[in-house]
Amino acid sequence: MYRTHTCGELRAADTGKTVTLAGWVQKVRNLGAMTFIDLRDRYGITQLVVEEDSAADVRTAAEQLGREFVVQASGAVRERSSKNAKIPTGDIEIKIMELRILNHAGTPPFTIEEQSDGGDELRMRYRYLDLRRPPLQRNIALRHRLAQSVREFLDGEGFLEIETPFLIKSTPEGARDFVVPSRMNPGEFYALPQSPQQQKQLLMVAGYDRYFQIVRCFRDEDLRADRQPEFTQIDCEMAFVEREDVLRTFESMAKHIFRSVRGIDMGEVAFPRITWHEAMARYGCDKPDVRFGMEIDELTDLVRGADFPVFDAADYVGAIVAEGCAGYTRKQIDELTEFVRRPQIGASGLVWVRVGEDGAPKSSVDKFYSPEHLAAWCERCGATTGDLMLIIAGERRRSLNALCELRLEMGERLGLRDRNVFAPLWVVDFPLLEWDEQSGRFFAMHHPFTSPRAEDVELFFTDPARVCANAYDFVINGVELGGGSIRIHDSALQARMFEVLGFTPQEAQAQFGFMLDAFRYGAPPHGGIAYGLDRWCAVLGGVDSIRDFIAFPKNNSGRDTMLDAPSAVAQGQLDELGLSVIEN
Ligand code: ASP
Numbered sequence: 001m002y003r004t005h006t007c008g009e010l011r012a013a014d015t016g017k018t019v020t021l022a023g024w025v026q027k028v029r030n031l032g033a034m035t036f037i038d039l040r041d042r043y044g045i046t047q048l049v050v051e052e053d054s055a056a057d058v059r060t061a062a063e064q065l066g067r068e069f070v071v072q073a074s075g076a077v078r079e080r081s082s083k084n085a086k087i088p089t090g091d092i093e094i095k096i097m098e099l100r101i102l103n104h105a106g107t108p109p110f111t112i113e114e115q116s117d118g119g120d121e122l123r124m125r126y127r128y129l130d131l132r133r134p135p136l137q138r139n140i141a142l143r144h145r146l147a148q149s150v151r152e153f154l155d156g157e158g159f160l161e162i163e164t165p166f167l168i169k170s171t172p173e174g175a176r177d178f179v180v181p182s183r184m185n186p187g188e189f190y191a192l193p194q195s196p197q198q199q200k201q202l203l204m205v206a207g208y209d210r211y212f213q214i215v216r217c218f219r220d221e222d223l224r225a226d227r228q229p230e231f232t233q234i235d236c237e238m239a240f241v242e243r244e245d246v247l248r249t250f251e252s253m254a255k256h257i258f259r260s261v262r263g264i265d266m267g268e269v270a271f272p273r274i275t276w277h278e279a280m281a282r283y284g285c286d287k288p289d290v291r292f293g294m295e296i297d298e299l300t301d302l303v304r305g306a307d308f309p310v311f312d313a314a315d316y317v318g319a320i321v322a323e324g325c326a327g328y329t330r331k332q333i334d335e336l337t338e339f340v341r342r343p344q345i346g347a348s349g350l351v352w353v354r355v356g357e358d359g360a361p362k363s364s365v366d367k368f369y370s371p372e373h374l375a376a377w378c379e380r381c382g383a384t385t386g387d388l389m390l391i392i393a394g395e396r397r398r399s400l401n402a403l404c405e406l407r408l409e410m411g412e413r414l415g416l417r418d419r420n421v422f423a424p425l426w427v428v429d430f431p432l433l434e435w436d437e438q439s440g441r442f443f444a445m446h447h448p449f450t451s452p453r454a455e456d457v458e459l460f461f462t463d464p465a466r467v468c469a470n471a472y473d474f475v476i477n478g479v480e481l482g483g484g485s486i487r488i489h490d491s492a493l494q495a496r497m498f499e500v501l502g503f504t505p506q507e508a509q510a511q512f513g514f515m516l517d518a519f520r521y522g523a524p525p526h527g528g529i530a531y532g533l534d535r536w537c538a539v540l541g542g543v544d545s546i547r548d549f550i551a552f553p554k555n556n557s558g559r560d561t562m563l564d565a566p567s568a569v570a571q572g573q574l575d576e577l578g579l580s581v582i583e584n
């Protein structure tokens with residue numbers, strides 16, 4: 001037996017027991033008469049002691065130890081003379097009677113402790129060492145608990161976990177596919193699924209009316225902190241449901257997750273809902289962080305006609321109010337101006353109004369606007385004594401986006417985004433379609449299987465641009481954790497969708513024939529949702545990056561630096577696949 005206990009298990013009550021532990025050497029402190037060894041495994045750290053009266057072979061073995069050596073130690077549990085309140089095993093230590101080195105270890109390239117001294121690149125290259133660190137072990141355990149919690153809940157609700165294939169067909173809609181060449185079908189390719197959307201809908205046609213899967217999905221997109229080329233979805237679908245049924249089921253799932261993973265009771269009240277149009281107008285984006293107010297107010301109608309060219313030329317002018325920030329210095333305002341001017345935010349500038357102690361507003365555009373003007377703006381936005389109003393003008397969507405980012409930044413600066421507060425909500429009634437100027441055609445905002453709202457079906461045949469989708473997103477703290485929709489289950493409506501998206505009937509048949517066919521054989525009304533499991537982890541763990549919750553993630557350029565992937569393949573492999581690489 002390699003061990004009787006883990007390194008996180010022993011307490012004062014175990015004093016006197018003879019135990020055997022196995023683990024990694026975190027640290028050795030040789031004090032001459034005594035040597036202390038911190039032994040670590042994923043359960044914790046236990047202090048081992050070698051003393052002058054220890055057996056000679058134990059003392060010799062102890063002298064050879066280095067960081068990350070793998071050892072097995074047996075001895076008696078005793079109370080420590082100086083206790084360490086910081087760790088759960090801090091009251092005891094093991095006086096070693098036998099010490100066996102199970103494996104040697106080279107000096108690790110960074111410290112394997114709570115805080116590491118290794119940079120990102122280095123830790124990614126030696127991910128298996130980074131994964132030994134307690135914060136990552138906590139993250140991986142949280143991920144496990146989340147997955148278990150999801151399975152427990154959905155199983156209890158009668159959902160079946162069903163696997164769908166990874167080698168499927170490339171489709172032109174959505175993000176870019178990762179493609180896989182087929183040796184047996186030269187010149188042809190599979191695609192890795194961006195999501196099991198079509199398969200889960202086919203399972204509904206097949207009568208498996210409650211399906212879920214914790215499944216890897218692949219999207220060849222540009223990466224960000226919350227994006228990986230492969231990521232995990234909690235993918236769900238239900239038949240014979242309306243939107244209300246789906247929202248209710250998954251609201252219960254969210255509450256179950258919070259209770260079982262974080263011990264947080266979200267109460268009985270339903271999560272708030274907001275329409276997409278309202279979210280855009282009030283928060284400037286479709287995934288609002290509603291932990292705090294500071295909502296956006298439109299000023300366009302109040303600012304026109306005062307000969308201030310910037311406002312006159314803008315098709316939208318909007319503002320947020322930072323409470324109690326009237327005293328912001330020139331430097332602080334300049335910082336905010338820089339912030340909104342960043343290329344990824346793209347505002348042209350920032351106009352401010354301060355409401356001084358005397359209640360009188362002063363602004364950066366005093367030349368153009370009278371105190372009465374400013375007072376009207378303040379009234380619209382609810383700015384009072386001590387407040388700072390920040391105004392952005394320009395093209396509507398871009399300005400709203402800039403106000404959204406500025407609001408989040410101010411929320412951060414004012415400490416309004418507490419990571420231990422969770423503010424969930426549903427965003428509903430998304431537009432069904434998005435017009436793309438460049439290609440001069442509509443794209444499905446969610447995906448082409450999303451149904452119009454029942455009341456908009458007629459409009460879909462006459463003025464599709466104005467149609468709202470029966471789609472919903474689940475958002476917590478400004479993070480889109482999931483999204484889904486009630487689907488089209490009628491082949492005529494589905495054919496109309498492909499027509500609106502610019503497919504000829506032949507193209508639609510070639511790409512999605514199997515779906516259109518399936519809908520002719522008795523498709524039940526159905527709908528579903530998919531959550532990002534990695535994002536759920538990050539939100540529950542209170543961090544921004546999903547990478548910390550993935551055992552072996554890719555870096556920002558989509559590389560696995562440990563495996564050195566992607567990489568070239570041998571010529572023979574290419575020949576077999578009938579592929580040739582064009583050198584750039
Ligand atoms: N398949 C969709 C997605 O990955 C989610 C859904 O509609 O269920 O975004």
